[in-house]
Amino acid sequence: MPHSQDGHDRVYALLVQALVERIGCVPQELGPGRTFTELGLDSVSMLEVSLVLAEHVPGTVTLEDFTMNTSLGEAARIIDAASHTGTLPSAPASEEAGDIR
Numbered sequence: 221m222p223h224s225q226d227g228h229d230r231v232y233a234l235l236v237q238a239l240v241e242r243i244g245c246v247p248q249e250l251g252p253g254r255t256f257t258e259l260g261l262d263s264v265s266m267l268e269v270s271l272v273l274a275e276h277v278p279g280t281v282t283l284e285d286f287t288m289n290t291s292l293g294e295a296a297r298i299i300d301a302a303s304h305t306g307t308l309p310s311a312p313a314s315e316e317a318g319d320i321r
Contacts, residue, residue, distance in 0.1 A: 227303065231277055232296035238272040239292075252293030256286065278303045 239245040243265050277299055286295055
């Protein structure tokens with residue numbers, strides 16, 4: 221089943237909701253181009269977000285699937301892809317330098 225813009229938008233909305241409700245991010249500071257680093261998240265915050273997403277989106281999402289330099293839009297794309305295939309694509313090489321592991 222191919223991914224759809226609707227699926228991406230739904231995942232992005234869940235991601236934003238998790239950041240606002242669970243982490244305390246200000247909605248006006250969020251945008252698809254903002255990275256987790258720019259938002260001031262740490263590994264504990266990332267774990268909280270991944271747990272929330274795992275409750276609502278099929279597929280396995282873990283901390284290893286993102287880096288701190290992953291943008292919210294890219295994270296939504298990765299999560300949406302995982303929900304359709306059951307696997308996650310590799311993080312782009314440009315993001316590996318900001319890996320949080």
